[in-house]
Amino acid sequence: MPVPLDYGNPDGTHIDLTISRLPSKNPDARRGVLLLNPGGPGGTGLDQPNFLVSQGISPDVLDSYDLIGVDTRGVGNSSPVSCGFTDDLQYYGAVPPYAFDETAFAEQAATAEEVAERCAANDHDGRMRHVNTANMARDLDRIRAALGEEKASFLGYSYGSALGAAYASMFPESSDRVVLDSNIGDTHLDHDGMRRYARGMEETFPDFAEWAATQDDLYGLGETAQQVRETYFTIAERLDRAPVDGVNGRAFRLATFVTLYNPASYETAAQNWQYFLNPTEATTPAAETGNGPPPADNSWSVFLAVTCNDVEWPSDVDTYRRAVDEDRETYPLFGAATGNIMPCAFWQYTPAEPPVSIDQEGPTNVLIAQNRRDPVTPLRGGELLDEKFGERSRLLTVDGSGHGVYALGNNPCAQDTITDYLVEGVMPEQDTTCREG
Numbered sequence: 262m263p264v265p266l267d268y269g270n271p272d273g274t275h276i277d278l279t280i281s282r283l284p285s286k287n288p289d290a291r292r293g294v295l296l297l298n299p300g301g302p303g304g305t306g307l308d309q310p311n312f313l314v315s316q317g318i319s320p321d322v323l324d325s326y327d328l329i330g331v332d333t334r335g336v337g338n339s340s341p342v343s344c345g346f347t348d349d350l351q352y353y354g355a356v357p358p359y360a361f362d363e364t365a366f367a368e369q370a371a372t373a374e375e376v377a378e379r380c381a382a383n384d385h386d387g388r389m390r391h392v393n394t395a396n397m398a399r400d401l402d403r404i405r406a407a408l409g410e411e412k413a414s415f416l417g418y419s420y421g422s423a424l425g426a427a428y429a430s431m432f433p434e435s436s437d438r439v440v441l442d443s444n445i446g447d448t449h450l451d452h453d454g455m456r457r458y459a460r461g462m463e464e465t466f467p468d469f470a471e472w473a474a475t476q477d478d479l480y481g482l483g484e485t486a487q488q489v490r491e492t493y494f495t496i497a498e499r500l501d502r503a504p505v506d507g508v509n510g511r512a513f514r515l516a517t518f519v520t521l522y523n524p525a526s527y528e529t530a531a532q533n534w535q536y537f538l539n540p541t542e543a544t545t546p547a548a549e550t551g552n553g554p555p556p557a558d559n560s561w562s563v564f565l566a567v568t569c570n571d572v573e574w575p576s577d578v579d580t581y582r583r584a585v586d587e588d589r590e591t592y593p594l595f596g597a598a599t600g601n602i603m604p605c606a607f608w609q610y611t612p613a614e615p616p617v618s619i620d621q622e623g624p625t626n627v628l629i630a631q632n633r634r635d636p637v638t639p640l641r642g643g644e645l646l647d648e649k650f651g652e653r654s655r656l657l658t659v660d661g662s663g664h665g666v667y668a669l670g671n672n673p674c675a676q677d678t679i680t681d682y683l684v685e686g687v688m689p690e691q692d693t694t695c696r697e698g
Contacts, residue, residue, distance in 0.1 A: 264334070264403050266391050269613075276388065278400060279338035281330035283310035285323065293437060294410050295326035295683070296401055296428075298333070300419030300443075302394075303355075303563035305337040306330045318668040319680040326414065326683070333424075334400055335392040335563045342388050344380035344562040352376055354557060355564050356458065356518070357601035358511040360585045361501050365511075366601065370578055374607040380565060381609035390610040392566035394448055395617050398427040402435060412437035414683065418665055419443045419638055420567075423450065426619060426627070426646060429653075433623030438683055442630045442666050446642035447649070448617040449571035454642070456584060458518075458599040459592035461639035465521045466490070466594055468634060468662040472527050473534075480531040481538070493517065493594070496537045505540050511598070513537065518595055521636035522664040565604055572616045574605035581606065619649035627654035628682050628689075630666040630675065637664055647692065656692040672697070 263275040285291040297309040310328035332339035346352060351372055360366040380389060401424070405413035414437040417425040422441035427448040429436045445454050470486035470493075483489035501510035508516075520530040575581070581602035588596025627650050631643030640658065647656040659666050659675045666672070667679045674695035681687040 262404065262407050264400050266388060267613075268396060268399050276334060276340035278334060278340070278404070279307065279332050280404060281307045281310060283314070283323075283328040283330075285325065285327055287324035290321075290324040291327070292325050293327075293412065293414060294329050294405070294408055295322070295414045295416055296329045296331065296404065298331065298415075298417035298421030298424050300417070300421050301336075301560060301564055302333070302397075302420045302424075302567040303336060303560035304420075305332055305560075307332050307338065313668050316668040319676070319684070321680060321684045327408075329404065329408070329413075331401070331404065333397045333563075335388065335559075335566060337559065340388060341559050342392060342562050342566060343383055343558055344376060344565065345383040346376075346379070346558040346561055350375065350379075352561070353511070353515060354561055356455075356515060357598055357603055359497075359514045359595065359598040360589075360601045361498075361510060361597065366582060366585060370581075370602050370606075373602050373604045376565070376604040377569075377607035377609060380562065380604065389566050390570060390613055392563060393570040393613065394424055394427050394567060395431070395571075395614055397424055397567075398431050398617065401428050402432050405435060411435065414438040414440075416440045416667070416683075417442065418669070420445060420450070422629075422638070422642075422646065423448045426650075427617040429623070429627055429650075430617055430620035433620060436623075436626060438686065439627045440630060440667065440679055440683065441627060441646065442669075443635055443638040443664055444629055444631055444642040444646045445638055446645035448619065450568050451572050452574055452580075452584070452603075452605075455603070456588060456596070456600050457639055457641060458637050459588055459594070459596040460641065461634075461636045462518055462521060462595040463592050464639055465634040465636040465662055466493075466517075468524065469517075469521060469527055469530070472524070473531055476531060480535045482531060482534055490594075492534065492538070496534060500537065505537055508537070514595060514598060518598075518636055521662075524663055565608075568603075569605035569608040570610060570612055573612055574603070574608065576606055578602060578606065619646075621649070621651040621653055623653055625653050625655075625688060628657060628679065629654050630657045630659065630679060632659050632661045632663060632666055632670065634662040635664050655689045657689065658692070658694045660695065660697040 335342040422444040470489035584600035588600035
């Protein structure tokens with residue numbers, strides 16, 4: 262479906278969005294459409310309906326709604342954008358690399374500046390500056406109208422919480438039942454929000470460490486959680502000095518961070534740690550790569566476009582240097598990564614509009630779901646969003662670990678609470694906690 266590239270000029274250039282629909286198989290129970298967003302920003306959403314089915318989303322939700330997947334503007338099949346990433350550029354994606362010393366910080370600053378310049382140079386048709394959360398929220402309301410619905414419900418994860426918060430704020434009367442899962446804390450990601458990733462890792466890492474300590478006979482990573490934590494630093498610092506099979510300390514720290522997204526990853530991570538402690542084969546250099554675009558070119562490009570266009574980031578390099586020094590001490594596991602400098606510091610565009618403000622005026626229709634221990638969107642993000650929405654929202658805190666609550670987690674209380682809201686409209690009367698199990 263076509264939408265304006267610039268909503269300030271609705272009769273000007275249009276771009277195409279691509280959506281998918283998994284229709285309700287029970288017309289008598291159908292109550293509308295449920296718009297979905299998997300996060301990112303930059304993640305493709307076309308397969309999200311079938312993905313949620315594979316994760317065991319409630320059959321009652323599938324009866325109640327047509328599930329609508331969306332490649333948001335700039336993503337995949339929806340007028341994609343590209344910064345022109347190539348494999349020779351040492352870019353790690355959404356999270357900056359760990360700055361273990363001043364040289365590493367300087368290298369990232371140079372890379373970040375080059376990435377920003379590439380993004381501008383590859384923006385041949387002027388789409389890049391219009392890829393932001395406000396326009397994506399406007400697109401959602403266009404989709405709602407095109408589907409012939411007076412209102413639309415929404416389920417979004419991670420960055421999808423920001424998009425859903427923007428949609429509920431900009432279109433309070435046409436947003437129906439809104440579930441924001443694993444929250445970044447606002448309608449946009451800024452430097453403070455990125456730095457909270459390190460807090461999330463500190464809060465979530467003990468779950469892995471305690472698990473690994475119970476498996477010490479098998480993996481030898483430490484008999485206690487504290488010993489496992491010390492092993493993490495031992496491996497990371499060793500790989501800083503001498504990479505193993507092309508894996509350096511920055512990659513190891515990032516991989517450990519991602520491991521915490523899902524406890525199902527713990528076993529594989531422990532095996533990798535075991536190998537890096539005692540490599541069984543001679544170290545081989547990383548394979549040389551060509552200059553073609555990496556598979557993540559589009560998703561990385563959209564992540565930067567949205568993140569850098571939504572809000573103006575500090576342009577002073579020393580701001581990031583100070584953040585790295587502070588967070589290395591406050592959050593030693595990962596703070597020198599998430600505080601590090603990003604291409605947004607050198608972005609070639611100024612935001613076309615201010616970030617979307619949370620609107621407390623409107624129906625009480627926002628259910629905020631949040632694991633207590635989440636490496637990338639810590640509990641504080643859910644609390645911040647709940648505070649900003651005021652009486653419009655309720656916070657559902659789950660005593661669990663990992664990234665993603667509804668359908669992605671297995672807490673029965675949380676699954677039932679969210680399903681009851683989506684299907685029956687039963688919003689908790691007050692903020693609620695679901696205990697573990």
